[in-house]
Amino acid sequence: MANKTVYDLWYWGAIPGRGEFVRLALEAAGLKYRDRAREKDGEDAMLRDMRAHPQCPPFAPPYLVAGELVISQTANILLYLGEKHGLAPDDVGGRLWVNQLQLTIADVVTEAHDSHHPVASGLYYEDQQEEAQRRADDFRNQRMPKFLGYFDGILAERGDWLAGGLRWSYADLSLFHLIDGLFYAFPKRMGTLAREYPHAIGLHERVAGLPELQDYLKSDRRLPYGDGIFRHYRELDKA
Amino acid sequence: MANKTVYDLWYWGAIPGRGEFVRLALEAAGLKYRDRAREKDGEDAMLRDMRAHPQCPPFAPPYLVAGELVISQTANILLYLGEKHGLAPDDVGGRLWVNQLQLTIADVVTEAHDSHHPVASGLYYEDQQEEAQRRADDFRNQRMPKFLGYFDGILAERGDWLAGGLRWSYADLSLFHLIDGLFYAFPKRMGTLAREYPHAIGLHERVAGLPELQDYLKSDRRLPYGDGIFRHYRELDKA
Numbered sequence: 001m002a003n004k005t006v007y008d009l010w011y012w013g014a015i016p017g018r019g020e021f022v023r024l025a026l027e028a029a030g031l032k033y034r035d036r037a038r039e040k041d042g043e044d045a046m047l048r049d050m051r052a053h054p055q056c057p058p059f060a061p062p063y064l065v066a067g068e069l070v071i072s073q074t075a076n077i078l079l080y081l082g083e084k085h086g087l088a089p090d091d092v093g094g095r096l097w098v099n100q101l102q103l104t105i106a107d108v109v110t111e112a113h114d115s116h117h118p119v120a121s122g123l124y125y126e127d128q129q130e131e132a133q134r135r136a137d138d139f140r141n142q143r144m145p146k147f148l149g150y151f152d153g154i155l156a157e158r159g160d161w162l163a164g165g166l167r168w169s170y171a172d173l174s175l176f177h178l179i180d181g182l183f184y185a186f187p188k189r190m191g192t193l194a195r196e197y198p199h200a201i202g203l204h205e206r207v208a209g210l211p212e213l214q215d216y217l218k219s220d221r222r223l224p225y226g227d228g229i230f231r232h233y234r235e236l237d238k239a
Numbered sequence: 240m241a242n243k244t245v246y247d248l249w250y251w252g253a254i255p256g257r258g259e260f261v262r263l264a265l266e267a268a269g270l271k272y273r274d275r276a277r278e279k280d281g282e283d284a285m286l287r288d289m290r291a292h293p294q295c296p297p298f299a300p301p302y303l304v305a306g307e308l309v310i311s312q313t314a315n316i317l318l319y320l321g322e323k324h325g326l327a328p329d330d331v332g333g334r335l336w337v338n339q340l341q342l343t344i345a346d347v348v349t350e351a352h353d354s355h356h357p358v359a360s361g362l363y364y365e366d367q368q369e370e371a372q373r374r375a376d377d378f379r380n381q382r383m384p385k386f387l388g389y390f391d392g393i394l395a396e397r398g399d400w401l402a403g404g405l406r407w408s409y410a411d412l413s414l415f416h417l418i419d420g421l422f423y424a425f426p427k428r429m430g431t432l433a434r435e436y437p438h439a440i441g442l443h444e445r446v447a448g449l450p451e452l453q454d455y456l457k458s459d460r461r462l463p464y465g466d467g468i469f470r471h472y473r474e475l476d477k478a
Contacts, residue, residue, distance in 0.1 A: 110349060
């Protein structure tokens with residue numbers, strides 16, 4: 001069934017955003033999917049499609065339509081893909097462990113976003129720049145070391161991959177993108193932290209070098225960062 | 240096995256916090272558990288215990304120890320309990336649906352917390368009160384109606400419970416506590432919104448009346464709000 005399934009991924013077309021965590025899993029697993037909102041008039045189609053599932057409406061993109069299933073929340077989509085396509089261990093402990101890591105990554109993603117939008121997503125950065133300065137200071141100095149140290153410690157215990165063993169899980173792909181986004185948004189700070197957390201940085205390099213991702217990472221299916229979750233504002237970055 | 244299992248729940252002892260979502264599920268399901276950090280010297284024991292699982296460390300409480308398993312992240316703990324004890328539908332669609340709802344509730348919980356701590360968890364409210372005023376305005380005016388409207392619409396479609404059918408799932412218990420916390424933190428605003436989202440308010444009342452929760456809700460196992468996620472600051476609340 002897997003090879004015949006064509007998934008419909010729905011996510012805003014202009015930024016990698018949270019959709020990227022799903023895209024990386026689909027791409028690394030070699031699964032067929034349509035990136036629906038990036039097709040012609042796709043975002044209008046998405047806004048219509050979101051209203052077309054009153055029994056199980058997505059709260060927000062990304063969401064994945066898989067036959068009869070409408071699955072939203074990034075970690076939930078990955079839980080589904082992980083179980084169905086072997087992108088995580090299949091014993092109960094391993095499955096929950098990878099889900100836990102994904103949820104922790106999701107928490108960092110929210111905090112990375114809020115470092116430039118601490119007051120309201122609906123306001124411009126310029127309208128909350130003063131608050132962003134304070135929040136970004138805390139994010140850089142307290143939160144980034146705490147989160148990176150957490151993942152670094154796990155990799156130091158478990159080896160190349162977050163769930164141990166010889167193969168990546170979807171949480172490894174997500175941690176790659178998180179670290180990648182932090183390098184983009186906070187290059188100075190990451191220059192300092194990279195020396196302290198070599199296992200986490202090694203994971204970033206290992207995923208970047210995965211044969212199954214080379215075609216994708218060079219393609220225009222991989223979107224540039226721009227005005228998404230990970231943004232580079234020079235004034236918010238310090239070593 | 241279920242009746243013999245005694246779970247160890249670990250969570251800060253002074254506030255309901257995120258631990259409360261787990262407690263409600265354990266209590267409503269009639270499962271035996273020890274609330275470990277609330278025992279004598281429990282928080283010291285928790286800090287030691289958190290370091291005792293280097294292969295699968297919790298990033299933060301709450302976490303649940305179930306035999307060999309160490310399960311953290313609230314939604315992940317509930318996913319586990321839901322599957323094991325029938326606290327959610329067991330078909331793949333129903334299971335993912337309830338997980339999705341739980342993750343959306345978790346997003347609101349984070350935003351409710353950040354409405355009074357928009358700069359840093361590690362700073363006092365008084366040191367970020369100005370920023371909190373702006374963030375709470377947005378939370379009350381934009382986010383609360385959006386989230387409540389979302390859950391209200393689902394209940395309008397599905398009936399008494401978020402997953403449909405005749406019995407609550409763990410997401411219903413969590414939505415109860417979320418709405419309960421919002422009533423505590425924002426009584427004026429909830430006074431206005433309660434009239435607009437009767438299905439969500441009805442859910443709150445239904446869970447509050449569940450026979451299996453009466454003993455718990457009256458007991459001192461149910462902690463008062465205090466200085467946790469849901470806080471009442473008069474200046475942050477408006478109708």
